[in-house]
Amino acid sequence: MKGLSLLEMMVALAMSALIMSGLLHAYVVNHKRMDAQTQLSSLLDNRMLVTHLMTHDLQQAGFFGCATPTTMQNKIFISDEGRSIQVSYLDNPLLVEGNLISNNSITLMHDINLKPGDAVMLVNCEFEMITTIESVYGDTIYLRDTFQGDSNKYYQFGRVLRVRYFIKESTLYRQQAGRASQALVDDVSDLSFYQDSNVLYVEMELQNKPWYLHVKLRNIT
16 A cells, blocks of 8 residues: 655645644633633622622611610711711511510520621610620620610511721722621722712722712612
8 A cells, every 4th residue: 555655645645734723722712711701700790799798788778776876876878088988777676575675685496597796776766775795605695784675565676787887908898897808809999988968879880890889879868
């Protein structure tokens, strides 16, 4: 049998090189396209997360049941030349019967993830009490201060959240008082908060793209 000539071998190698070059180019293009899609998906996920958390916290700002506690100041506090904001509100309160409250302890039927040092509030339309938790044993919570309300009435009870948003080293953080900071998204710049009556405006550069949020404040007049 006759073997391949040198010319035929060179042609075959050249064709193989062209095919491999084409396959490599297609792989690189597809890889870049997948990276771009992943980055876009990550950006959209980050925007959705930030939008959800900020909208919830800002809409809840100033909510303390049916009372307007004089002991709570700065329900919305913008600082650092508009680059940081802190809001306060009563988070997901439970309805508690007064007969379950004894002096400085409360017996709960539900776990609401409280720990010593957390600020909490007992409130109805006639009474308010803001204090901190001394200790938790099982379903019994011990408070720093003594309850002086009517044991025949119902009260809303829950944690007073103080939530702060701020930028540190180009990362946007959400921090609850008494808890570790939560990193939300990287590559953030030009964050600013601005309040006009009962509307709060948020603007920032998120991964080199403009991001805006306008939230109507439900509990701020």
